[in-house]
Amino acid sequence: MTDNVLIRVEGLKKYYNGGAVKALDDINCEIRKGEVVVIVGPSGSGKSTLLRSLNLLEIPTEGKIYFEDTDITDKKVNINTHRQKMGMVFQHFNLFYNMNVLKNMTKAPMTLLKMPKEEAEKKAFELLERVGLRDRAEAYPSQLSGGQKQRVAIVRALAMNPDVLLFDEPTSALDPEMVGEVLDVMKTLAREGMTMVVVTHEMGFAREVGTRVLFMDEGKIIEEGTPDEFFDNPRNPRLKDFLSKVL
Amino acid sequence: MKKSFKIISVVLALVLVIGCFAACQKDDKTKEPQKEVLVMATNAEFPPYEYREGDAVTGIDAEIAQLIADKLGMELKIEDVAFESIIPGVQSGKYDFGMAGMTVTEDRLKDVIFSDSYATGVQVVIIKEDSDIASLDDVAGKKIGVQTNTTGDIYATDDYGEENIVRYENGAVAVQALLNGKVDCVVIDNEPAKSYVAANEGLKILETEYMVEDYAICFAKDNTELKDKVNTALNELIDDGSVQKIIDKYIKA
Amino acid sequence: MIPYLMSISAAFAELADDLRFVFIEKDRYQQIITGFFNTLKITAGALLVGVIIGIFIAAVRTSFDKNKESMKLRGGPGYVLLGILNAVCKVYLTVIRGTPVVVQLMIAYFVIFAASDNGVLVGIFAFGINSGAYVAEIFRAGIMSVENGQFEAGRSLGFSYLQTMRYIIVPQMFKAVLPTLCNEFIALLKETSVAGYVGVIDLTKAGNVIAGRTFNYFIPLFAVAIIYLCMVMLLSWGVSRLERRLRKSDR
Numbered sequence: 001m002t003d004n005v006l007i008r009v010e011g012l013k014k015y016y017n018g019g020a021v022k023a024l025d026d027i028n029c030e031i032r033k034g035e036v037v038v039i040v041g042p043s044g045s046g047k048s049t050l051l052r053s054l055n056l057l058e059i060p061t062e063g064k065i066y067f068e069d070t071d072i073t074d075k076k077v078n079i080n081t082h083r084q085k086m087g088m089v090f091q092h093f094n095l096f097y098n099m100n101v102l103k104n105m106t107k108a109p110m111t112l113l114k115m116p117k118e119e120a121e122k123k124a125f126e127l128l129e130r131v132g133l134r135d136r137a138e139a140y141p142s143q144l145s146g147g148q149k150q151r152v153a154i155v156r157a158l159a160m161n162p163d164v165l166l167f168d169e170p171t172s173a174l175d176p177e178m179v180g181e182v183l184d185v186m187k188t189l190a191r192e193g194m195t196m197v198v199v200t201h202e203m204g205f206a207r208e209v210g211t212r213v214l215f216m217d218e219g220k221i222i223e224e225g226t227p228d229e230f231f232d233n234p235r236n237p238r239l240k241d242f243l244s245k246v247l
Numbered sequence: 248m249k250k251s252f253k254i255i256s257v258v259l260a261l262v263l264v265i266g267c268f269a270a271c272q273k274d275d276k277t278k279e280p281q282k283e284v285l286v287m288a289t290n291a292e293f294p295p296y297e298y299r300e301g302d303a304v305t306g307i308d309a310e311i312a313q314l315i316a317d318k319l320g321m322e323l324k325i326e327d328v329a330f331e332s333i334i335p336g337v338q339s340g341k342y343d344f345g346m347a348g349m350t351v352t353e354d355r356l357k358d359v360i361f362s363d364s365y366a367t368g369v370q371v372v373i374i375k376e377d378s379d380i381a382s383l384d385d386v387a388g389k390k391i392g393v394q395t396n397t398t399g400d401i402y403a404t405d406d407y408g409e410e411n412i413v414r415y416e417n418g419a420v421a422v423q424a425l426l427n428g429k430v431d432c433v434v435i436d437n438e439p440a441k442s443y444v445a446a447n448e449g450l451k452i453l454e455t456e457y458m459v460e461d462y463a464i465c466f467a468k469d470n471t472e473l474k475d476k477v478n479t480a481l482n483e484l485i486d487d488g489s490v491q492k493i494i495d496k497y498i499k500a
Numbered sequence: 501m502i503p504y505l506m507s508i509s510a511a512f513a514e515l516a517d518d519l520r521f522v523f524i525e526k527d528r529y530q531q532i533i534t535g536f537f538n539t540l541k542i543t544a545g546a547l548l549v550g551v552i553i554g555i556f557i558a559a560v561r562t563s564f565d566k567n568k569e570s571m572k573l574r575g576g577p578g579y580v581l582l583g584i585l586n587a588v589c590k591v592y593l594t595v596i597r598g599t600p601v602v603v604q605l606m607i608a609y610f611v612i613f614a615a616s617d618n619g620v621l622v623g624i625f626a627f628g629i630n631s632g633a634y635v636a637e638i639f640r641a642g643i644m645s646v647e648n649g650q651f652e653a654g655r656s657l658g659f660s661y662l663q664t665m666r667y668i669i670v671p672q673m674f675k676a677v678l679p680t681l682c683n684e685f686i687a688l689l690k691e692t693s694v695a696g697y698v699g700v701i702d703l704t705k706a707g708n709v710i711a712g713r714t715f716n717y718f719i720p721l722f723a724v725a726i727i728y729l730c731m732v733m734l735l736s737w738g739v740s741r742l743e744r745r746l747r748k749s750d751r
Binding site: 055057059080081082083084086087088090092093094095096097098107108111112153156157160166 | 569570647649650652653654655656657658659660663667668671672675
């Protein structure tokens with residue numbers, strides 16, 4: 001195994017109704033450190049299921065997932081400690097409604113990493129500063145716009161110092177005018193070398209910051225490549241068909 | 248011509264209306280029951296004086312009341328209500344009289360008047376066969392089960408103190424509590440007590456009677472007319488042995 | 501005008517006389533005080549028992565619902581154990597919610613705690629076990645009403661199932677169910693009025709006993725009703741204050 005592989009997926013399968021529905025059908029792939037892997041595909045292709053399997057929010061029917069050389073599908077592995085290193089950003093933000101922005105960001109580091117309160121808050125303020133929301137630290141999620149919520153969700157994940165960030169359609173639930181502010185944050189992170197796996201419909205983002213693009217259909221990875229070859233030179237007819245619809 | 252037509256039509260209308268009234272009145276008269284209704288309030292949870300057999304309330308009180316109603320030429324209607332509701336209901340005129348194994352007490356006399364006594368009730372103490380209660384004196388300081396607001400409850404509370412009384416909804420529950428050891432004895436009317444002791448192993452009645460009391464029928468204070476009529480009928484029935492016959496039918500000595 | 505006033509004052513004098521007779525004579529008000537405290541004891545105790553049972557059952561039921569799929573896939577004895585617990589809880593809910601509380605109380609008094617002569621304690625258990633079934637379903641509905649995304653976000657940060665429940669789901673659930681829970685507590689308070697069936701002098705029984713002694717139904721029953729009403733209003737007021745405080749995060 002090469003040194004810089006962060007996540008390795010082997011023969012991953014996810015079946016529903018005893019195999020009648022194959023959400024994931026024998027997926028094999030690797031995520032290396034520093035990569036920005038963008039997963040695209042038509043809806044129902046299994047891209048979200050794959051992403052959510054990476055931190056076991058979906059339990060695979062079969063197959064193995066190695067995270068930093070540990071097989072996290074092994075029953076004996078404590079998934080919680082591994083999840084601490086895999087931040088996740090959701091389509092619907094999922095900020096904790098019962099906590100203000102600051103608490104949203106400091107609760108996990110203080111509880112799970114035993115970070116002292118002052119340190120956790122200092123870090124939270126730094127992160128909020130970076131996404132331009134320092135003055136909203138005391139606000140509750142219900143007082144924020146969608147774009148603000150998603151920016152907080154991203155820095156909440158970052159507050160745990162994760163090794164990888166998983167994005168599950170982070171801009172799909174946003175009003176169009178707010179998409180830009182979230183993508184800007186993601187672009188900055190990518191440039192800083194954050195390892196990211198992004199499920200998205202934003203082809204512009206895939207092309208601009210993606211280091212590799214995966215195309216999924218019917219639970220399989222059908223084509224993958226650098227953004228240039230992927231968008232300019234698609235080989236698979238289904239990918240061609242897909243790109244003709246979304247571009 | 249027109250005028251006479253008008254007059255005729257008015258007269259006709261009048262006749263019609265009057266006729267209708269007359270008819271209605273006649274109707275009312277035929278609908279009215281033959282006899283006046285005499286409403287009795289009781290609480291059918293006190294065998295053998297009153298209890299339910301199917302839908303009907305039966306027992307010593309019910310039968311005596313029926314005989315009284317027959318004598319008065321009235322139709323008896325029995326209302327089964329909570330024991331506590333009998334006196335207020337009689338006071339308000341909702342019921343003509345109350346008859347429920349009811350003892351004449353000073354407190355009750357403040358609210359109602361009573362007929363002559365038709366039966367004698369005896370309050371006894373039920374104990375377990377292995378009980379250390381041997382006489383009424385031993386009851387003091389023991390836990391006493393009673394049926395809420397019955398004479399047994401009232402007397403026992405006065406005699407032995409509130410803190411020793413445990414009140415249950417009916418006699419059967421109180422006896423069950425005695426069997427379970429939740430109370431040490433039950434103060435209750437003699438007749439149901441016999442049934443309970445017969446029905447449950449390991450119980451007996453304390454030989455000394457706790458209290459002897461007279462059962463009577465209660466009426467609203469201003470209803471002396473009915474009271475007098477009932478008293479006359481009742482005394483006739485006592486004299487001719489009818490009352491004793493009924494009591495003997497239910498209570499086999 | 502003057503005779504009118506006189507008749508009013510006469511009515512008041514009569515009422516005062518009745519009140520004195522009903523409550524003061526023979527210290528009958530003592531019954532009301534005893535009854536009030538017994539009602540309070542039973543309600544407060546049953547509340548505690550009910551909430552503990554409710555939390556436990558809601559935890560079992562929602563854990564089973566939320567984790568059965570992943571536990572089935574990952575295997576282990578936990579799945580079987582939780583499955584059995586879940587089934588037991590379901591039976592409990594069905595039985596308790598399918599039978600009247602008076603019957604449960606009588607069974608508790610005469611069968612389950614046959615050896616105990618402490619009616620108040622039996623009342624606390626019987627009403628607590630009864631209330632627990634309703635509280636459990638309230639909590640469960642509350643937990644289910646919290647978006648699954650909240651749960652996933654908690655787990656994705658590395659919180660365990662219990663930590664996610666404790667820090668994220670339960671606080672949100674509690675706020676969501678507070679009004680329903682308050683209604684359940686009010687219902688419980690009023691339901692304890694059947695405690696008289698097992699020989700306890702609760703507030704209702706106290707009123708009933710005084711009424712039976714004095715043959716005055718109006719005064720003791722209204723007095724009892726007013727006391728219940730005050731207790732319920734106080735409870736509602738307290739809960740609405742708590743609700744307002746919790747709602748701050750929803751501004």
